[in-house]
Structure formats: C-alpha cells, structure tokens
Amino acid sequence: MFASSCPAVRRRRALAAAGTAAVLAVTLAACGSSSDSPSMPGMDHGAKPSASSSASASSSMGDMPGMDHMADGNGLTDNKDGYRLTSKDTTLAAGRQAAYRFAVTGPDGKPVTAFALDQTKRMHFYAIRSDLTGFQHIHPTMAADGAWTTDLDTLAPGSWRLFASFTPDSGAGKGTAFVLSRTVTVPGAATKTPLPAAAKTVDVDGYTLTVKGDPMAGMEHPLTVTVTKNGKPVTDLQPYLGTYAHLTAFHEGDTAFAHLHPTTKVNGDHGGPELSFNAELPTSGNWRLFLQFQTGGRLHTAALTLNVS
Known part of the structure; x- marks a missing residue:
C-alpha cells in the first residue's frame, strides 16, 4: 500500500x-x-544672478514641507502615459528675453487645465543648455484654456532643453508626477562651455556650500549640504516654496533630469546650517547640481559638478 x-x-x-x-x-x-523604467545670463555654469523671492526664477517640491512627489523617468521625452508636452515654438531668439508657449494634453488629446499644487505651484519649468549652462527655474502662468506661457531670461545660442514638471489633478493621471521636455534651438554661433571639474564646495553670494556624500548610480543615498558664511554656520535660511532648499540635477551628455528630494523639516526662518536630501541619480557620470536657497528675502543659486560612480 x-x-x-x-x-x-x-x-x-x-x-x-x-x-x-x-x-x-x-x-x-x-x-x-509597477515602474517605468557666461558673463551674459545663460552663459555661465551657474544660474542667473540672485533674485528676489517674488521673481519668476524659483523652485519645486511637494505638498508637505520638505517633501515632494517623485516623478518617474528622466524627463527626456515629451510624452508619457498618454500625457504630452506640446508647443509650436521650435526656435527662440538669442540675446533677449523670450516667451515660450506650451500646453499639456491628456490621454483624451485635450489640454489639461487641472493641476495639483506641488510646493505651492501648479507648474515648475526648467531651461538648460546642452552644455549644462544657463539654468533657469521658472513658474509659468496658465490661461483658462490650458495654454501656458513662460518668460525665459536671455538665452545664449545653442540647443536648449525645456522641462515641465507637473501633477494632474484630474483624469487618468491624477496624483502622478510627470516631467516632460522638448528642445528648442537658439540661432547663432554657439560656443560650448566646458563643464567645471567635480567639487564638493562652491561659493555663491558670500555663502559657502559644502556637499557630503557619494551617491552611486541607481541607488538612493543621503546627501548633506552645509551652508556657511565667513566660516560660520548659517542658521537663518528662510522657507522657500515650502522647504529650505531646492536641488535639481542634470546629467552631462544627455541633460537627463533628476530632482533630489529634501528631508530637512521646516521651522520658520531658522534653516541651516545642514540641509539633507535623498539623492537617487539613475546613471553614472557627471551631474551638474543647482541648489537654490533663500535668506533675507533674496534667492541664491549655487551650481557644482558631482561625479556619480
């Protein structure tokens, strides 16, 4: 048996x-x-000169202080999951301010008009030249029909990539963070500016920023930025669109986009000297980092190169 x-x-x-x-x-x-895979503004590897916090060049991050939605992908496409960044502008004039007009259409092909607030703004817009110079971060305005207009500062000749970061507040993509982009050409003799060597410190407007951390490609890694002035810790950083600092990165060669996510909690005008981020840079190589922070109602933008292994 x-x-x-x-x-x-x-x-x-x-x-x-x-x-x-x-x-x-x-x-x-x-x-x-579940997942998808320079002397003139716009010529240097830093950002344009510091501006008041009410100026158009600003930042983005989430609906809670110090947090933001994490957009999927590197932003190097004009469409994703049925959403598309559209524009008739393929060239913009050199040497003067320019208005760029665009729209975001949804899976139904119609312009999206409902956008969720993301760090107090419904749209964050970035411009970067192919050599990673001329960084601009702007909050455009939208008409009732979903047509957006963003006023870009002076552009140097060359190829530029323009990114739109947004979260639909209705439809199939409601609550999903997107970063889409298109390229434009600025006619004229383009001179490539070599990328500055990788460094852990940078000076801007009398402040010194020191970066601590060695991110590895495709892995989340803590990154700390310490802010000092005249050798002394800075502790009077002001909240800037819901957080103490905004950090955006672009990859050398393809201008891939990455938004590094802050973890420092906001406590009035007492930010600093340390700012903490969760860095997840998808590919190895050189990344150009642009960090924006505010003191005394003035916006500062620091830029440095970070090598990711």
Missing part, C-alpha cells in the same frame, strides 16, 4: 510545487511592472 501511494504523493507534490512557482512568477511580474 505504501509503495502504491508513492507515485500519487509525488504527483501531488509536483503539482503543488508547480502551482507555487506559477503564483511566485505572477507575483514577481506584477511587482516588476
């Missing part, structure tokens, strides 16, 4: 093992499918 039941037992075990493997395979597949 025992001998005659062994084949049946073995068959039942084999079937059970096969069923378990099938369930595991489905589970893994479901998990894996």
Whole structure:
C-alpha cells in the first residue's frame, strides 16, 4: 500500500510545487511592472544672478514641507502615459528675453487645465543648455484654456532643453508626477562651455556650500549640504516654496533630469546650517547640481559638478 501511494504523493507534490512557482512568477511580474523604467545670463555654469523671492526664477517640491512627489523617468521625452508636452515654438531668439508657449494634453488629446499644487505651484519649468549652462527655474502662468506661457531670461545660442514638471489633478493621471521636455534651438554661433571639474564646495553670494556624500548610480543615498558664511554656520535660511532648499540635477551628455528630494523639516526662518536630501541619480557620470536657497528675502543659486560612480 505504501509503495502504491508513492507515485500519487509525488504527483501531488509536483503539482503543488508547480502551482507555487506559477503564483511566485505572477507575483514577481506584477511587482516588476509597477515602474517605468557666461558673463551674459545663460552663459555661465551657474544660474542667473540672485533674485528676489517674488521673481519668476524659483523652485519645486511637494505638498508637505520638505517633501515632494517623485516623478518617474528622466524627463527626456515629451510624452508619457498618454500625457504630452506640446508647443509650436521650435526656435527662440538669442540675446533677449523670450516667451515660450506650451500646453499639456491628456490621454483624451485635450489640454489639461487641472493641476495639483506641488510646493505651492501648479507648474515648475526648467531651461538648460546642452552644455549644462544657463539654468533657469521658472513658474509659468496658465490661461483658462490650458495654454501656458513662460518668460525665459536671455538665452545664449545653442540647443536648449525645456522641462515641465507637473501633477494632474484630474483624469487618468491624477496624483502622478510627470516631467516632460522638448528642445528648442537658439540661432547663432554657439560656443560650448566646458563643464567645471567635480567639487564638493562652491561659493555663491558670500555663502559657502559644502556637499557630503557619494551617491552611486541607481541607488538612493543621503546627501548633506552645509551652508556657511565667513566660516560660520548659517542658521537663518528662510522657507522657500515650502522647504529650505531646492536641488535639481542634470546629467552631462544627455541633460537627463533628476530632482533630489529634501528631508530637512521646516521651522520658520531658522534653516541651516545642514540641509539633507535623498539623492537617487539613475546613471553614472557627471551631474551638474543647482541648489537654490533663500535668506533675507533674496534667492541664491549655487551650481557644482558631482561625479556619480
């Protein structure tokens, strides 16, 4: 009897093992499918000169102080999940301010008009030249029909990539953070500016910023920025759009976009000297970091190169 039941037992075990493997395979597949993969303004590798906090050049980050939505992808496409960044502007004039007009259309092909607040703004817009100079961060305005206009500062000749960062507040993509981009050409003789060497310190407007941390490509890693002035810790950073600092990064070569997420809690006009971020830079190589912070109602923008292994 025992001998005659062994084949049946073995068959039942084999079937059970096969069923378990099938369930595991489905589970893994479901998990894996949840994610997608200079002297003139605009000529230097820093940002344009500091401006008042009410100026158009500003920043982005989340609906809670110090937090923000994490957009999926590197921003190097004008469409994702049915949402598309559209514009008739393919060239912009050099040497003067320029208005760039665009819209975001949804999966139904119609302009999106409902956007969620993301660090007090419904749209964050970035401009960067192909050599990672001329960084601009602007909050454009939207008309009732969903047409956006952003006023760009003086642009140097060359190829520029323009990024729109937003979160729909209705439709299929409601609550999802997107970063989409398009390129424009600024006619004229373009002179490439070499990327400054990687460094851990940078000076801007009398402040010294020191970066601590060695991010690795594709891995989340803590990054700390310490702000000092005349060798003394700075402790009077003001909240800037819901946080003490905004940090944006662009990859050398393809201008891929990354937004580093702050973790420092906001406590009135008492920010500093340390600012903490969760850095997740998807690819190795040189990244140009632009950090914006505010003191005394004045916006400061520091730029440095970070090498990611």
